Structures are given as structure tokens and as C-alpha cells.
Amino acid sequence: MTNVDVIVVGSGAAGLVAAEEAAKHGLNVVLLTKGQVGRSGATATITGDISVDGKTIRNYLGLRGNEGDSDRDFYDDTMTGGAYLNQSALVQSMISHVGEELKPLLEAGLKVAGIGHAPGHRFPRGVLISGMQLLQILTRRAVAAGARFRDEFYVTDVLRNADGVTGIAGIDLRTGEAHSLAAKTVILATGGSAMIHPFRTAPEELVGDGYRMALRAGAELIDMEMVQFLPCCLVNPPLWRGIQFPWIIGPQSSTRAWLLNRYGERFMARYDPERMEMSTRDKISIACVREVQEGRGGPGGGVFMSWAHLPHDILEFLPKWYGKPLLRETWHWEGFDFRPLIERIKQGYAVEVAPASHFNMGGVRIDAECGTAVPGLLACGEIAGGVHGANRLSGNACSQFLVQGRIAGRSAAQFASSAPMPEIDAADWKEKLAEVEAPLLASDGVQPHTLASQIQDIANRTLNVVRNGSNMAQGLREIRALRAGEVTRMFSASKDRRYNRNWIDAQEVQSAALTVEAIAMSAVIREESRGAHYRDDFREQKPEFHHNTVVSLKDGTLQTRRVAVAGNETK
């Protein structure tokens, strides 16, 4: 039976940095991804920023940073943005190490398109880069360090025994064969769960796989109620749905576009009169959804964004100011040709926009070394919770994955160099294998993709930007009924094992369903509004809720409890 020292699950930036670091210590490292190395995961969708404090940008990176800024200011903004639920040690580690992670990347040729100043940061801290270029550099480095890879291998379970991690189980999507692989340590870097919502910015594969694996292995989740929505994403046409281009040519680039309701009112005056459209993501999302709920929205379920009060020149110069090559003068942005949209905007038309599910602040509960409650199990990047508290500031996701990827790789290497090679428990593997293959062996039942849509519908109705107790209780009842019923009866109509979408959907539904239940359980007990968690039955933040919510899985049942926020002052 083969075994390796370190298995990394996920090929976004966090996983690649972790694999590189662990391999540099001379260990046998394998990175497994259900997507394709160098392309999959949310990193690929970044045409955005890595947050670094202005002084470090200027003095250490040699770029145009503001010397008036400091790591203390960056820390304070991150904590304020997170409504003080952030784990202080994780924030400090992210802020103090991001510069040293970014410098070698710049030396390796990572292009900087400019320094952005996004809402919530008091200084410009956003080193603008392309996620695809970042992935290319990180892949090259991990390959050079000696890590090995397996694309299109869907890790469905972390295997363990009484002492801790023993390896993983999963499906080789190309052959359709299930395999196990023994390892001393497993690093989860599988990203978040934006796909539980029908309207989202993140890639298809982010369904919460890592949350399910971590819970089932015995690790805990933290702050799962904190889900970030990115405001001002396109509602129509279907080709552009969920794309945040209006946000980019609006608040993200500090361009003063106006948010209007159907009466043409600049409604942010009611929600954040001082910062208006330059408010933080959470507040803008809440305002947009409340306008719609209260009957002042547009025909597509959104609100209007308008640049009509600005002279055309300001829009025309934007690509120059915001930074080539991310925003091009031809108005090609990411893979889209937005010339038709820009032409419409210049003619004075507004664009209908709505918030889209974007990022999970919550996730696997880790310590400062990226360790979990399970010996040998680590987590890094978006899947790891706690650093952003109740709301993440722009650019901090990239700072997180670079720093935590490094720490996780190092911790795994330390653990693996002293730990004995574990043996996979045969009963554990047999049980997981039977679960994984059940939908393929079943001759009839429920089509997995119909459940995926039902789960999205539950999340959309009950765990959206504006929440309330009775709605969430209803959502919780529905998701529990689904998990106890239809989810156990999924079947793959196609019996072809190779790259079988039905079968893949069935695994993803398991992840999404458990994730939605964990989010609902965490959200329903937080009877206040804080950061991204906004309830119309408890609109104020309450001091007695200055705690973190922790979820665990005991005997097949999810449990929640409150824990004191580690190491930061009460607010």
C-alpha cells in the first residue's frame, strides 16, 4: 500500500503554497484536486488585491504605498471590519507575514496593476494582481520544490483512527475508481461554499467539501453564520449573472457610482449617510436587499447602479487609473467583453445589480499553526475560519491564503517528520467507500442536481443577506428533512464511472447539505446583527453576543456552542 507524508487537498493558492512549503522540507507531498492544477478554485477568479499595509508596500516592496499607514492600522481596520469576532493571533500573523510572502512573488514576475483603495481600509492597501498569473507562479514553485499532483481526483473523506489522521478516500474522476491513500498529515485547502447560493461569484467547485470532511473527521467549524455577499453584481443576462463588474467600476475602484432604488432615491443615505456607496460590503448588501424586500427594487430583483451623474471622461480614464491589465481600455474584463454594457452606461442607463454570495468568513477552526482538533489535520485559506471575524475586507482573502498556506505547509512538515506512518483502518475505508459508491450502485432514487437546486433555494430564502428567526428555523427544518430523506436516496442515472457528473453532483450535494445545516444552526442562535449576519428581527449588535459560534459533529448530529473570542478586546 502506498503512503505519503503530506496530502494537500485543493489546488488554489493556499494549497499550492502549502504543498511547496511541505515539499521544501524534503517530504513526500501529493496535492489532490477535483479540478485542474493551476486553474481551479477561487484563486483563478481574482482580478483583485492582496492587502498589505502601506508602509510595507512602500518600504519593503518598493511600490507606491502610503507611509502614514502601519501594521497597527491594518490590524485595527481588519478587526473593526470583522466586528471584533476575529481571532487576534490569526490576524496578527496574516498582517505581519504577508509582505514577505508577496516579495518573492513579485521577484518571480507577478505583475502589479496598481495599488487599490477599497472600502473598509483607511489607506490604499490593495496590491492588484491577476489570480491566474499567481496560480502559474505558485504551480511552478510547487513543482520545482518536488510536490506531486493528481488532477481530477475528488477527495471525499479524511480517514482517521483513534490517534488522528490516517489518510484520505476519494474518486479518480477520470477512471471512476475510488482509492484511499495513507498519509501522516492532511492539509485541507478546498475553499468555501459560495455555491450553496443560486447567485454567487465563486467557481462551481466551492460547495463546502472541506467543511464536511473536517466535521466528519472530528474537527470543529467556527463563525459559520458569517457569509459574505459581494454587492453590485449583474443580474442579467444569464451570461453575466453574478459577475461583479459594476462593483469594480463603482465602489471597488473608488468611483462614485450611485445606488438608486426604483424611485431614483440614493438609498444609502438611510443606511450609511456618511460613507454612502463607499460603505463596507456587508452594509451595502443589506441596504440593497432591504430596498428590494420593502418594495423599492427593480424588475430583476435588484437595485439600480448609475454613473449618469459623472462626466463620461471619468469612466473613460478608469482603465488607466484602476490598472492595466486587469481593466483593459477595450472594456474586456476577465473573460467578458463589456463594451455593450459601457455603451449603455454612457447613454445614461442604470444597471440592475444585486449581492452575490462571495466568501465564507467562517470555516474550520484552526490555531495559529493551522492545526485543528484532529492530530495531523490542518486547514488553510478560505476553508479556515476565524481571521476575518464577521466581515472580510477586500484583499484580505489573498493575504490569508499566502500566509496560512506557508504556515500549514510548515506545520505539516514538522508533524510529519516526527510522526510514524499511520495505517488506514480497514473498516473506516470500507464504510467511506460504500457511502461514496452508493449513488452509483443504486438503481433508482433522486437525481442529485435537483437536490442541489433545492438546497440553493433553501439558502436563498432563509440564509441570505437579510435573515430572521422564523425564516431560519424553517430553513433548518427543510434542510434537516432533506438530509434525512432525499439526500440518502440519491442515484446516478448514468452508470459510466468515468467523469460522471451525476455521481460528482451526489458527492457535492452531501457537502452542500451539511454546510447549509451548519450555517443555519450557527445563524439562528446569534440573536443580533453583526457584520455580514444581519437579522431584521434583531437589528442591533449586542455586547453579550461578542463570542464565536462553534459547530461540531457528534454521533452524526451537528451541535453548536458559544466560545469566548480568543485574545481580543471586547466590543
Next chain:
Amino acid sequence: MRITLVRGGADGAEVRQDEYEIPDEGLASISSALQYVARNYDGSIGYYLSCRRGMCACCVVRANGKIETACVTPVTDGMVIEPVKATLRVKDTVVDLSMARENQFSFTAEG
């Protein structure tokens, strides 16, 4: 509208052309069309969809003979969709585009 999908090819399986009727919902992507067909007609269709914004290029196909990123290219009536390169084909339109193809770990060779 109707689309034609060039299918098969995994492990030397026969290559064939299948035609499917899909609803016209305004400006929609080739990826939406493939997802619609897989969900409503034949779950065994292999297609790739990840970022939905033309960045990762995992979904790349050949549409009417041209190499296109399926998630950001509008589907049109009568479109013929095939894998971008037959030699990279995993199944149907799914192709191997890994950036770490030289350093692959094999489950079967080692365990």
C-alpha cells in the same frame, strides 16, 4: 434552439454526434447549454465548468470550429460543440489541461 455535441472518445470509445433541443433564455453561455443537456437529457455527458468568468479556461471547447471559452461564449442555434483537442480528451468535451502534467502522482502505479 438546437445544438450538436461531438461525444465519446474516452478509452477509445466510439465518437458520435448527438443533437439536443435547448430553451432560448436570452444571452446564455455554451456551458449553460451543456449543463442543461446533461441535467435534462443525458447525465453521462462529460463537461467541465469552474469559474464561469472566462479565467480558468477549464471549459474550453471547439464551437463551430473555433476555440472558445465555453462559460463566456454565447450559445447559438445550430452550434456544433466538440473537445478542443481530441488527443487531450478525457471524456466528451472534458480535456486534460493541468499545469503540472509532468509531476503527476499515480494511484494505480504505486498502490
